[in-house]
Amino acid sequence: xAFLALQDVTIGYQQHTPIVDGLNLAxxxxxxxxxxxxxxxxKTTTLRGIAGFVHLMRGSxxxxxxxxxxxxxxxxxIGVVFQSYAxxxxxxxxxxxxxxxxxxxxNNTELRRRVAEALDMVGLSGFxxxxxxxxxxxxxxxxxxARAVVIEPQLLLLDEPLSNLDAKLRIELRVQLRRxxxxxxxxxxxxxxxxxxxxxLSDRIVVMNAGSIEQLGTPxxxxxQPETLFVAQFMGFANQFAGTVVDVSDGIAYVxxxxxxxxxxxxxxxxxxxxxxxxxxxxxxxxxxAPADVPDSTLTIPGQILLRTFQGEDVNYLVKTPLGxxxxxxxxxRTPLTEHADVMVCLAKExxxxxxx
Amino acid sequence: xxxxxxxxxxxxxxxVFLLAPFLIILIASFGDNASLxxxxxxxTLQWFRDALDQRMFVRGFYLSVQVAVVSTLLALLLGVxxxxxxxxxxxxxxxxIQVVATLPVIVPELVLGLALLRYLIVATNLPLRxxxxxxxxxxxxPYTVRITLASLSxxxxxxxxxxxxxxxxxxxTFFKVVLPNIxxxxxTSFVLAFILSFNNVPVSLFLTGIGVxxxxxxxxxxxxxxxxxxxxxxxxxxxxxxxxxxxxxxxxLGISRAFK
Numbered sequence: 327x328a329f330l331a332l333q334d335v336t337i338g339y340q341q342h343t344p345i346v347d348g349l350n351l352a353x354x355x356x357x358x359x360x361x362x363x364x365x366x367x368x369k370t371t372t373l374r375g376i377a378g379f380v381h382l383m384r385g386s387x388x389x390x391x392x393x394x395x396x397x398x399x400x401x402x403x404i405g406v407v408f409q410s411y412a413x414x415x416x417x418x419x420x421x422x423x424x425x426x427x428x429x430x431x432x433n434n435t436e437l438r439r440r441v442a443e444a445l446d447m448v449g450l451s452g453f454x455x456x457x458x459x460x461x462x463x464x465x466x467x468x469x470x471x472a473r474a475v476v477i478e479p480q481l482l483l484l485d486e487p488l489s490n491l492d493a494k495l496r497i498e499l500r501v502q503l504r505r506x507x508x509x510x511x512x513x514x515x516x517x518x519x520x521x522x523x524x525x526x527l528s529d530r531i532v533v534m535n536a537g538s539i540e541q542l543g544t545p546x547x548x549x550x551q552p553e554t555l556f557v558a559q560f561m562g563f564a565n566q567f568a569g570t571v572v573d574v575s576d577g578i579a580y581v582x583x584x585x586x587x588x589x590x591x592x593x594x595x596x597x598x599x600x601x602x603x604x605x606x607x608x609x610x611x612x613x614x615x616a617p618a619d620v621p622d623s624t625l626t627i628p629g630q631i632l633l634r635t636f637q638g639e640d641v642n643y644l645v646k647t648p649l650g651x652x653x654x655x656x657x658x659x660r661t662p663l664t665e666h667a668d669v670m671v672c673l674a675k676e677x678x679x680x681x682x683x
Numbered sequence: 684x685x686x687x688x689x690x691x692x693x694x695x696x697x698x699v700f701l702l703a704p705f706l707i708i709l710i711a712s713f714g715d716n717a718s719l720x721x722x723x724x725x726x727t728l729q730w731f732r733d734a735l736d737q738r739m740f741v742r743g744f745y746l747s748v749q750v751a752v753v754s755t756l757l758a759l760l761l762g763v764x765x766x767x768x769x770x771x772x773x774x775x776x777x778x779x780i781q782v783v784a785t786l787p788v789i790v791p792e793l794v795l796g797l798a799l800l801r802y803l804i805v806a807t808n809l810p811l812r813x814x815x816x817x818x819x820x821x822x823x824x825p826y827t828v829r830i831t832l833a834s835l836s837x838x839x840x841x842x843x844x845x846x847x848x849x850x851x852x853x854x855x856t857f858f859k860v861v862l863p864n865i866x867x868x869x870x871t872s873f874v875l876a877f878i879l880s881f882n883n884v885p886v887s888l889f890l891t892g893i894g895v896x897x898x899x900x901x902x903x904x905x906x907x908x909x910x911x912x913x914x915x916x917x918x919x920x921x922x923x924x925x926x927x928x929x930x931x932x933x934x935x936l937g938i939s940r941a942f943k
Binding site for chain 2: 378399408413425426430
């Protein structure tokens, strides 16, 4: 029995135009599940639906076996962390964290102990008397985190909590956040549009698009085996070209292109005769200059380097080919290639996936 | 330093425009002439004593304070929830409500006063004092609504949702989170509304009568027949009173933050 279950959940702000349409999802106790998708995909709306900030137009919401579909937001005992931190500007750090406990009429001794514990957990002991305005963004979000977990919520919802912070802090804070979440074992839903963040944090990822779920799986699964072209694009399959499937066997699709035939992994629904889009990551191709160096690849496409971008660990080449422009990433310790050089793009076996167009 | 000259000139012109009328009245109120004139001759405090001796002025003052306090409180009691509702909830006609609540600022006050006279006092036989209070409340609501709306727009809704998720009811959220954060706006509208009501003439003109007249109306009536410096003395006292109201509120409640 799932801890959090959404059944046929439909949410919209206007009649007849649902933002989330018929969503089904089951999350286990203690899990951290990310909702990943571009803005407008319905991930935040779903979160708000779980929090009770918006009504469900249809469907039901179950937490720990109880039906919460129509429970008011203030009776759900769900901790929420917002992108904007949403601390109470007029209250000190201590009072911010104590807010939920005071509403629960927790006695003073226990209140002090629990606030201190929560602040200690996020590394902000000693900041009790400060006002939110006197804290940095990262500190404010840690207070918000403490405030959300101190009430011992049955569920923790995080709405892009790190989006307003700079890159370095984001990574630091997400590690801390994950540690707190694991230590408390609180079931959590994490909304983000950052695939790296979702991959690093989650037990499972829900990739959303246009109000419904595109794919649900572990980070490894979603990263290695994107089931739809949308998920593939979101997971860094930056390159794609069109082709026609000649045959499919054992999950391998044989695809004809104007540059010859290659075989790729077949996604669901790919069958002989289908028009497909083949997608691959910048790291899935090699660039060679001499025909003798061509490895045992599935497909070799001639091209010319348009642009070279040094990125430290690797070098990115933008290559123009008859099948389109490809972004190819090569380790930077390899012999550098010059712009305008003629090259061959060799696609690695098993690292291209064909999707029904 | 040449470019700094223009702003400085503007500043002086502005100060003269703003302060000159006050200074003239202030100085004239100490003049030893039987009629109001500037520049005055001599120096006397007699006009202040005269002004304070007028029973009509003293009674007018008490009535004005009473009307200003009650109607300001009423305007806040109606205006703050109205502003909150229209800024936080979506419902049909909320724009209309916001426009209607602002209407008294657009309609000439004389028209408002006349309308209230004809359809409130004459039609329902309502006594003058409650009529005055109702009239002033109508007049003040746009200010309390507008200023509260402005403060609310600085308070992200996420903050209220955070309170709700922590277990607060709507009402608890309003009193524990919203109100403390829009306090400055509410206080600003209190002071502004109080002074607007206290000094109002056009609406009060129609809603006063025998024995019931606010101080500005009493002064108007007095000036129709008398033109001695006691009216200037009284004005000086009123300026002092208004300044005191602002000053005390600022001292007690730290309102200066609201004017930032």
